Amino acid sequence: MFARRLPIDPRNRVHSRFRGFIFSVPVLLAASFLTPSSTIAQPTEQRPSVAAAVDRQQGDNLLEQLTKERWDITDVFDEEIHLYLSQEEFDRLGEMGHSVRWLEDHTVEWVEWLEKPDALREKSQFSYPTFQEMTDQLNDWVDEFPGLIQVESVGQSVQGRELWFARITGPDNEGPDFRPVVSHVATMHGDEMAGTPLAMDFIERLLAGYGEDEEITWLVNNTEIWVMPLMNPDGYADGIAPNSRRSNANNIDLNRNFPSWACGDQDTTSGRQPETVAIMEWSAARNQVVLQANYHGGALVINYPLDECATCNTQCGGSYSADEPLLREIALAWARPNQRLSNSTRFTDGVTNGAEWYSIYGSMQDWHFRFRGTVEVTVELDNNKIPGSTLLEQIVLENRQSTIDYTMWGHQGLRGYVINNHGDGVPVAATVSVEGTEFNVRTDPVTGGFHRPLLPGTYSVMIQPEDTDDVYTFRNVVVNEGIATPRTFALHGTGYLDVWMIY
Numbered sequence: 001m002f003a004r005r006l007p008i009d010p011r012n013r014v015h016s017r018f019r020g021f022i023f024s025v026p027v028l029l030a031a032s033f034l035t036p037s038s039t040i041a042q043p044t045e046q047r048p049s050v051a052a053a054v055d056r057q058q059g060d061n062l063l064e065q066l067t068k069e070r071w072d073i074t075d076v077f078d079e080e081i082h083l084y085l086s087q088e089e090f091d092r093l094g095e096m097g098h099s100v101r102w103l104e105d106h107t108v109e110w111v112e113w114l115e116k117p118d119a120l121r122e123k124s125q126f127s128y129p130t131f132q133e134m135t136d137q138l139n140d141w142v143d144e145f146p147g148l149i150q151v152e153s154v155g156q157s158v159q160g161r162e163l164w165f166a167r168i169t170g171p172d173n174e175g176p177d178f179r180p181v182v183s184h185v186a187t188m189h190g191d192e193m194a195g196t197p198l199a200m201d202f203i204e205r206l207l208a209g210y211g212e213d214e215e216i217t218w219l220v221n222n223t224e225i226w227v228m229p230l231m232n233p234d235g236y237a238d239g240i241a242p243n244s245r246r247s248n249a250n251n252i253d254l255n256r257n258f259p260s261w262a263c264g265d266q267d268t269t270s271g272r273q274p275e276t277v278a279i280m281e282w283s284a285a286r287n288q289v290v291l292q293a294n295y296h297g298g299a300l301v302i303n304y305p306l307d308e309c310a311t312c313n314t315q316c317g318g319s320y321s322a323d324e325p326l327l328r329e330i331a332l333a334w335a336r337p338n339q340r341l342s343n344s345t346r347f348t349d350g351v352t353n354g355a356e357w358y359s360i361y362g363s364m365q366d367w368h369f370r371f372r373g374t375v376e377v378t379v380e381l382d383n384n385k386i387p388g389s390t391l392l393e394q395i396v397l398e399n400r401q402s403t404i405d406y407t408m409w410g411h412q413g414l415r416g417y418v419i420n421n422h423g424d425g426v427p428v429a430a431t432v433s434v435e436g437t438e439f440n441v442r443t444d445p446v447t448g449g450f451h452r453p454l455l456p457g458t459y460s461v462m463i464q465p466e467d468t469d470d471v472y473t474f475r476n477v478v479v480n481e482g483i484a485t486p487r488t489f490a491l492h493g494t495g496y497l498d499v500w501m502i503y
């Protein structure tokens with residue numbers, strides 16, 4: 001049933017409604033698109049911190065020092081470290097004797113992969129929507145597909161822009177009562193802009209494909225899909241590249257602003273940025289988000305937890321949870337359909353453990369995984385943070401199947417309903433844990449439903465109702481490949497029980 005792949009040929013695209021974003025290239029300008037344009041970035045009032053590189057010397061401890069002091073590192077190579085610097089920080093590094101330089105801002109139009117650039121250029125229909133265009137488009141979809149999409153603001157940015165989150169799911173009378181929540185959040189770094197058009201394209205394909213495409217229809221009916229196309233609207237600056245910036249309007253990097261487990265932070269929103277608070281409160285209100293994807297740019301890789309090393313503000317060369325094989329497999333679900341990711345020469349199969357690349361502290365993905373039991377991956381879409389229109393189209397097309405396959409992973413593993421079996425069979429609010437693994441998930445108190453991503457295998461599953469200390473252990477629970485069949489976990493009696501239900 002899921003063998004059908006989405007068409008990747010742009011001529012077969014299901015969507016034709018991005019009228020607000022349609023970009024037609026005047027023929028006279030075409031020649032200028034064959035060469036990348038670049039400028040040296042400089043800090044300005046609008047962009048107080050911009051990309052820079054500092055050289056590493058053999059045997060120095062520069063990376064360790066910058067990590068300890070929580071500098072805003074964005075990439076690490078053998079010879080140099082990339083980071084975001086204000087003019088003052090740039091000068092300070094120079095005074096410390098380091099060789100530091102501003103990096104160029106590239107706007108690259110295409111990468112030779114999909115088709116001949118001439119053909120691509122003629123077809124390119126993608127550009128960066130303004131905040132208002134994005135808002136209008138979301139509202140239009142609500143009008144056009146009232147049974148499939150709702151849009152709500154889950155907070156406001158520092159400058160008062162709404163943080164829109166679209167919820168896409170099938171009608172109540174289709175699919176199951178309990179649907180796993182899978183979310184996609186784009187552009188928490190305002191100058192990594194490709195994620196916003198990709199997220200809008202994803203929403204549109206879910207809506208336009210519903211009832212038309214078998215895989216999409218099943219996915220929408222069986223999943224509660226949430227998409228936030230723009231987490232940092234102030235930094236995104238209406239998609240106008242020279243005005244965009246990484247941080248929010250308080251000059252805070254939002255992907256360093258979540259509670260850090262390694263540094264012993266409490267899981268509270270106190271003192272955090274409004275964009276961070278919005279995500280934390282949204283997630284907590286969902287009871288259990290099963291999976292999230294977090295769209296970035298500036299590299300080409302899928303990065304999975306853990307980002308943090310066990311010791312706060314250090315580098316450790318890799319930080320592996322007990323769920324490492326599962327997390328890698330989920331990251332691969334995104335990378336596999338994407339040729340450029342799969343063929344990466346820098347990262348094996350296009351995926352990496354976060355800390356194996358470089359550690360950061362206070363990332364959204366580690367907060368979600370460690371504090372909320374949500375598997376989140378960081379999707380780095382392209383080495384160019386702000387691709388030109390033809391490369392942008394290529395990025396959207398090459399990630400279309402990945403958005404579907406990743407969301408589909410929300411249905412693999414262990415799924416069930418926990419009920420009280422004292423004769424009434426009512427749903428139970430409980431925590432579900434799996435022996436030998438790391439993160440727990442919560443049941444939905446209304447239905448008792450839960451979903452826990454797992455690799456195929458045989459497991460012991462522990463269920464603890466919220467209002468007791470009792471733990472119910474179900475042994476020899478077999479998890480198969482593919483879409484999980486829901487099971488009923490019926491809790492009998494009180495105290496520690498060792499039971500195996502046949503269902």
Ligand SMILES: [Zn+2]
Nearest residue numbers: 189192296297
């Ligand atoms: Zn980023």
